[in-house]
Amino acid sequence: MAFWIHAQFILIGVTTVLLGPLLPAIAQHWSMRDLQSGYFFPAQFSGNMLASLLSTRLLPRWGFARLCAAGMILLFLGLAILALGSRQVGLAGIFLNGLGMGLAIAASNLWAAESHPARRASALSLLNFSWGIGAVACPFLIATGLHFLPLTRLLPALAVFPLFFAIRFARLPVSSAIPSASTPEAEPSATLWKPTTFGILAALSFLYVGTETAVGGWIASYAEAFGKVSVGAAAMAPSAFWAGLLFGRGVAPQVLRRHREHTIFTLGLLTALIGTALVLTTHFVPFLLMGTALAGLGLAALYPIFLAVMTRELGAQSKRLAGFLFACGGMGAALIPFAVGAISSHTGSRREGLALVLVTMTVLLLMSIGLSQRLAFSAQETA
Numbered sequence: 001m002a003f004w005i006h007a008q009f010i011l012i013g014v015t016t017v018l019l020g021p022l023l024p025a026i027a028q029h030w031s032m033r034d035l036q037s038g039y040f041f042p043a044q045f046s047g048n049m050l051a052s053l054l055s056t057r058l059l060p061r062w063g064f065a066r067l068c069a070a071g072m073i074l075l076f077l078g079l080a081i082l083a084l085g086s087r088q089v090g091l092a093g094i095f096l097n098g099l100g101m102g103l104a105i106a107a108s109n110l111w112a113a114e115s116h117p118a119r120r121a122s123a124l125s126l127l128n129f130s131w132g133i134g135a136v137a138c139p140f141l142i143a144t145g146l147h148f149l150p151l152t153r154l155l156p157a158l159a160v161f162p163l164f165f166a167i168r169f170a171r172l173p174v175s176s177a178i179p180s181a182s183t184p185e186a187e188p189s190a191t192l193w194k195p196t197t198f199g200i201l202a203a204l205s206f207l208y209v210g211t212e213t214a215v216g217g218w219i220a221s222y223a224e225a226f227g228k229v230s231v232g233a234a235a236m237a238p239s240a241f242w243a244g245l246l247f248g249r250g251v252a253p254q255v256l257r258r259h260r261e262h263t264i265f266t267l268g269l270l271t272a273l274i275g276t277a278l279v280l281t282t283h284f285v286p287f288l289l290m291g292t293a294l295a296g297l298g299l300a301a302l303y304p305i306f307l308a309v310m311t312r313e314l315g316a317q318s319k320r321l322a323g324f325l326f327a328c329g330g331m332g333a334a335l336i337p338f339a340v341g342a343i344s345s346h347t348g349s350r351r352e353g354l355a356l357v358l359v360t361m362t363v364l365l366l367m368s369i370g371l372s373q374r375l376a377f378s379a380q381e382t383a
Contacts, residue, residue, distance in 0.1 A: 004168060004172070005112070008068060008108065010137075011161050012101055013133060013138065015101060015158075016101055017134075017238060019217055022142055023220060023221055026151070030087045034353070035341055038338045038340070038342060040090070041213065045332075047094075047330075048102035048334075049326075049327040049334065051098070051099045052330055055322075059107060068104045068169045071099075071103030074096050074099045075097055078094065079097065080093075102326065102330060110311070113311040120311060121252070121256050121261055128304055132300075135216070135245065136245075139238050145157075197374070200375065201325050201375075205306065210334075210335060211336060213333040216238055216242065217340075219238050222351070223288065240292040241296040243296065244294060246300075247297060247300070252304065261305045265302055266365065268297075269298060270298070270365065271294055271295075272298030275290075275293070275296075279354070336356065339356055340357070
């Protein structure tokens with residue numbers, strides 16, 4: 001089960017960030033402005049949000065493997081139709097992508113958290129490291145694919161991969177779908193429905209997922225305008241961001257054994273702020289790529305740490321309640337990148353649109369500083 005979850009997460013990494021490197025090609029395919037391109041983000045992540053809500057009911061009944069199989073089937077359908085019709089068909093396809101990914105992401109992250117209760121942040125970092133492999137590879141795959149195939153043939157070819165995983169997960173025995181590891185940690189069930197704590201977790205999820213998606217989703221379009229480069233070259237620009245994210249998640253398990261989660265969370269946000277500020281102020285392409293990589297590195301450990309905190313706060317009810325918080329992340333991924341596109345269209349400057357993420361990162365940093373004692377951050381993890 002573990003091998004297939006990690007292998008699936010590589011594919012999810014590809015499809016999650018697919019929209020970013022694909023956006024310049026999609027914009028040309030349907031002759032869209034930035035505001036029209038921005039609608040693809042809410043389409044994808046509203047599907048993600050709906051899937052997260054559905055997972056709260058489906059996961060306790062279906063288990064991890066069957067929910068992953070269902071997610072892969074939806075992802076197959078979405079990729080197959082994405083570029084085969086009008087822009088409205090494309091929006092429907094990207095919605096199905098989000099729906100499929102939402103089911104698989106919720107099941108996979110909760111599987112990792114429940115299978116490794118003593119070192120949740122490390123286990124989630126490793127799982128999301130697999131996601132990062134796909135995210136880094138995606139821009140190269142798209143740039144290479146667009147060189148040899150038209151958009152209308154490239155995306156159906158990619159759809160073969162989620163179909164393979166759907167068949168594989170459907171064949172796993174039901175008994176392997178739910179981990180049986182014991183839980184030595186204390187589970188703070190008293191805060192399950194405490195409005196303040198739940199609201200804080202929801203806000204963190206909304207802001208973090210929206211920020212990461214906005215940077216990864218718009219950096220290719222920003223690079224295209226910034227460097228006057230081709231669509232294919234612009235499609236490769238997000239690799240710097242995802243490479244920084246991948247490296248950070250690769251080293252996070254070791255760092256978390258030596259430093260407190262809250263310390264890593266705060267320092268990560270400071271690094272991401274510095275990197276994003278460099279992206280928005282530099283006039284040199286090498287510095288643009290350096291700032292993008294720094295932003296990815298800074299954000300790397302934040303989501304695994306958030307997921308670890310979330311599962312501690314929700315305790316035994318995580319399968320039932322975590323979907324609501326995943327849905328808040330999906331809402332952030334839908335609205336914040338859309339807002340970047342709207343500001344860009346209104347001002348005529350992608351730099352001003354992308355500056356919105358400086359605001360969201362600053363809010364996250366202030367929340368991190370103020371919430372160090374309120375949430376269930378852990379000290380150093382065990383080996």
